[in-house]
Amino acid sequence: MALQTQVRPFRAMGGPCEIRVQAPPSMVRKACxxxxxxxxxLEQKYSRYREDSLLSRINAAAGGPRIxxxxxxxALLDFASRAHAQSDGLFDPSSGILRQIxxxxxxxxxxxxxxxxxxxxxxxxxxxxRRPELGLPAGMELDFGGFVKEYAADAAVAALRACxxxxxxxxxxxxxxxxxxxxxxxxxxxxxxxxxRPGAAIAQLPLRRGALSSSGDYERYFVLDGxxxxxxxxxxxxxxxxxxxxxxxxxxxxxxxxxxSTVAMxxxxxxxxxxxxxxxxxxxCVDAQGGILQGGPGxxxxxxSRGAC
Amino acid sequence: MxxxxxxxxxQTLSSAALALPAYAGAPPAGTTLDYHFFxxxxxxxxxxxxxxxxxxxxxxxxxxxxxxxxxxxxYGLRADLTVETMSGASPWFVSPGQDGRPVQVxxxxxxxxxxxxxxVEVTRYDDERTLGLSLGHSQEDDYTATYVGFQYGFxxxxxxxxxxxxxxxxxxxxxxxxxxxxxxxDRIIRASKDQLSLQASLTQILSANSxxxxxxxxxxxxxxxxxxxxxxxxxxxxAPDTRPDERNVGAWYLRWRRYFKPLAGAWHVDYRGTADxxxxxxxxxxxxxxxxxxxxxxxxxxxxxxxQSQADFYAPYFEAAPANGLMSSDYRLSPYGAVSxxxxxxxSLQSFELGLGYEYYExxxxxxxxxxxxxxxxxxxxxxxxxxxxxxxx
Amino acid sequence: MSGARKFAACCLxxxxxxxxxxxxxxxxxxxxxxxxxxxxxxxxxxxxxYRRHARFSKEAAFGQIGDLGGGCxxx
Numbered sequence: 001m002a003l004q005t006q007v008r009p010f011r012a013m014g015g016p017c018e019i020r021v022q023a024p025p026s027m028v029r030k031a032c033x034x035x036x037x038x039x040x041x042l043e044q045k046y047s048r049y050r051e052d053s054l055l056s057r058i059n060a061a062a063g064g065p066r067i068x069x070x071x072x073x074x075a076l077l078d079f080a081s082r083a084h085a086q087s088d089g090l091f092d093p094s095s096g097i098l099r100q101i102x103x104x105x106x107x108x109x110x111x112x113x114x115x116x117x118x119x120x121x122x123x124x125x126x127x128x129x130r131r132p133e134l135g136l137p138a139g140m141e142l143d144f145g146g147f148v149k150e151y152a153a154d155a156a157v158a159a160l161r162a163c164x165x166x167x168x169x170x171x172x173x174x175x176x177x178x179x180x181x182x183x184x185x186x187x188x189x190x191x192x193x194x195x196x197r198p199g200a201a202i203a204q205l206p207l208r209r210g211a212l213s214s215s216g217d218y219e220r221y222f223v224l225d226g227x228x229x230x231x232x233x234x235x236x237x238x239x240x241x242x243x244x245x246x247x248x249x250x251x252x253x254x255x256x257x258x259x260x261s262t263v264a265m266x267x268x269x270x271x272x273x274x275x276x277x278x279x280x281x282x283x284x285c286v287d288a289q290g291g292i293l294q295g296g297p298g299x300x301x302x303x304x305s306r307g308a309c
Numbered sequence: 310m311x312x313x314x315x316x317x318x319x320q321t322l323s324s325a326a327l328a329l330p331a332y333a334g335a336p337p338a339g340t341t342l343d344y345h346f347f348x349x350x351x352x353x354x355x356x357x358x359x360x361x362x363x364x365x366x367x368x369x370x371x372x373x374x375x376x377x378x379x380x381x382x383x384y385g386l387r388a389d390l391t392v393e394t395m396s397g398a399s400p401w402f403v404s405p406g407q408d409g410r411p412v413q414v415x416x417x418x419x420x421x422x423x424x425x426x427x428x429v430e431v432t433r434y435d436d437e438r439t440l441g442l443s444l445g446h447s448q449e450d451d452y453t454a455t456y457v458g459f460q461y462g463f464x465x466x467x468x469x470x471x472x473x474x475x476x477x478x479x480x481x482x483x484x485x486x487x488x489x490x491x492x493x494x495d496r497i498i499r500a501s502k503d504q505l506s507l508q509a510s511l512t513q514i515l516s517a518n519s520x521x522x523x524x525x526x527x528x529x530x531x532x533x534x535x536x537x538x539x540x541x542x543x544x545x546x547x548a549p550d551t552r553p554d555e556r557n558v559g560a561w562y563l564r565w566r567r568y569f570k571p572l573a574g575a576w577h578v579d580y581r582g583t584a585d586x587x588x589x590x591x592x593x594x595x596x597x598x599x600x601x602x603x604x605x606x607x608x609x610x611x612x613x614x615x616x617q618s619q620a621d622f623y624a625p626y627f628e629a630a631p632a633n634g635l636m637s638s639d640y641r642l643s644p645y646g647a648v649s650x651x652x653x654x655x656x657s658l659q660s661f662e663l664g665l666g667y668e669y670y671e672x673x674x675x676x677x678x679x680x681x682x683x684x685x686x687x688x689x690x691x692x693x694x695x696x697x698x699x700x701x702x703x
Numbered sequence: 704m705s706g707a708r709k710f711a712a713c714c715l716x717x718x719x720x721x722x723x724x725x726x727x728x729x730x731x732x733x734x735x736x737x738x739x740x741x742x743x744x745x746x747x748x749x750x751x752x753y754r755r756h757a758r759f760s761k762e763a764a765f766g767q768i769g770d771l772g773g774g775c776x777x778x
Binding site: 343344345347349371373375389391514517518520522528558560564566568570573574575581583589591593597599600601607609615617620641642647653655664666668689693695697 | 739741743750754
């Protein structure tokens, strides 16, 4: 009996999301409700905008006493610590405050003094993380936005599984985590967004299990004097990524795929390629000219189109 | 910029990710090392229960090191090394005593022995299944045991029930000191025994904060099951402790855990009953309250009650040797009840954990569920102190 | 009641309780409390193993998870 793909769109994490599931209709509604509830739970828990969120409480205590965090937050902080160490500082949840000096609507490049002032308040190594207590120095703010969406995709998949779903995926604005292959055993065809043509795909990646996460310079950016300034900011220099136009990575967990793709975006292209090849993960990078570079085991992504940016 | 290895990056991130709740059902994330020191001291027997001047009993100092580490993404390895040194005297036989009240005669010399026990377990973790294989060896001057075990667990995702089964086999070789010697001509020189056991368990997730586990087990012992160092007083003489060469034991148990979020504590209740073809029936009830205090501290207090009935070939002493030749006056086959109180304190500091604990145990005929007319004079009371240091490496 | 009959009665009781239970299922993301360290079957496994060994050698009962380990010549 062929199972129809049920699609459940919703909004979360600041953008359009969807759940695709092939399951008996009696299961679909409950499973999707559960998955969405899980995404919303994480969104609220680590929201910068809600005063009562855990993240806000942590940031409000900066410069003050340490806060004891729960197991989930502790594990995320451990993950962030390791990612910070493994990326030589490029992955840094304390760098969110750089958004205060980069205004993508006004298309304004901050001065060196402005950058220096904010950089003085950034640096994961400056905070105190001794499980289960976290202490931030005065002026520091944590922003989980760089990875909570990827973790939420995985958590939503866990919720779908818990409801008995075996064939499906969760797509949170481009961060995709799979429950399992399609009903007939075939892979899901996942589109990798074209960095220069909104709405178009630059490649199709077939995937049966695992997750796909992409980082790109097209989500928020401005172009000034022929140069593109995007929202992926280097925590060490305060300047935007100047390498690839987008990096997509496939890993078992969306959280890991997301961390790898974000870090690769901040590396010079040659170093990023070497690093991604060493990891052995399947990846797809698009350079500023629209050229596609792929690597890793698995079927090659079919290029949807090539063209100049 | 420093060239960090992409492969190491992936491994480190993946293992960190696996510690998160969304990815539960995975092998251990990091390596842990757990060291315990135990001091076990049995209290001297009261003067009115002992014949002779030897009243002191056993003391054991033990060191235990447990290590657990992941092997790749799917396997976990656990190793357990225990080293103990024992010294002291142990019960030898029970004599009728002056006024018909039996008294315990202790072994004259003070024994000094050591035991080393090493076991290794490899577990494979699949999405819903775990498979474990364990192997172990225990060595003492007069006793060697080799054992193998197999465990299988099934945790259907999203289900409310988890299942487990286990099978184990142990082969023990005894070579008692002074066996067949001129001093102890009736003591066996060498013997062996086998144990085969089966277990099954079912775990129910009763609610968001409580769990219940049901278990059944069956064990069969064959071979030399007597105690080569013990004698029995029968018909005015002492004869070797002689037990059947087979024993079948069935056990059933329930374990309940309930979490109280506002108190940051959990209540544990464990119940176990056993019955066997030696006519020994036992009941055990144990309860603990485990409390988290101020994020770094954990306090655990517990009480245990135990009761057993006697084996059908047991008596403190025999007027005449039984027709089938089976007899024992070992306190461990006598009817009695025992109560113990336990206290444990734990302190967490970054990747370390320190622990300190104390237990007091006392056995007495009047504590038994059934009626005990004559309690064995060799009943035990002891104190157990433990010290713990645990490290977590990532 | 003899030991064997107690054993059989417990089996019957367990299966009837389980069969008759209608427990509200607990979702995966609600299981956080069950994973708290205080909820472990053995909060300190090394201590639990040692206690189990001590009791096994000093009492007549055996038959519980973990009693698979080696015997000893303990007196």
